[in-house]
Amino acid sequence: MEEKDTCEFICVHEDAVKDVKSKMLEDEFFFEVSDNFKAFGESTRLKIMYALSQRDLCVCDLAAVLDMSQSAISHQLRVLRGKNLVKFRRKGKMVYYYLADEHVVSMIEFGVEHTKEKL
Amino acid sequence: MEEKDTCEFICVHEDAVKDVKSKMLEDEFFFEVSDNFKAFGESTRLKIMYALSQRDLCVCDLAAVLDMSQSAISHQLRVLRGKNLVKFRRKGKMVYYYLADEHVVSMIEFGVEHTKEKL
DNA sequence: CTTCCATATGAATAGTTGATCATATAATAT
């Protein structure tokens, strides 16, 4: 038998709550989805990905395009790599980054379109 | 004539940078897009919106569904209201929240689908 | 009006995170 030690929830509509609760997804899954959104939810990372959607770029070029330090860019690229949103290939001393798959492109487009429509 | 006081950017590929730079959007716009993504980039807010995509719910029901405090939910609802992602209507003492428009639903679906495919 | 209940909100706090600085690594050239 369940017992809430939080003494609230007097007003709960049991049927509605039960209904929605049954339709909720795994907590773990929500976490993954939001974690994915989070990658796009920071303007520096979004700009990096947008730039890469135009063409593959090395770190230095990205820094120039965004007018930011190489270090800052590298750190964000690391985050994006960790989420499998970008990949890279070496070419001599340089490292060229590119978007990991079409999902990234369509996610950006989706966000851009929806934001435009909201204006 | 431009002069960077940051003494780096030796490796920049001018043509590539110029090309991509010309294709970049307004800084302000990138900020808005990422700000929108950010709303979905936090699991509590995402869960709230997902729950509301199933049916309109009052604050107390949301708290019950997510098993979180009423205060925490209210604070996040405030954030969502601020970004015009949810709206509400009063019914007596209670306040029913619902998603502001179809954009919210499709954004959630989009994120969910893309995350599924990545597994 | 007063009480009760649903919700909102300000303040405080802990955890997260993005940028910088300094430094390390890795590849190329000399």
Add this chain to the structure above:
DNA sequence: ATATTATATGATCAACTATTCATATGGAAG
């Protein structure tokens, strides 16, 4: 080897944020 250049990364710091706690607001009922 050593020097140079491109990138990566650890540490630090400041800014931001999600939750909690305490309290306020606002509607309904007595």
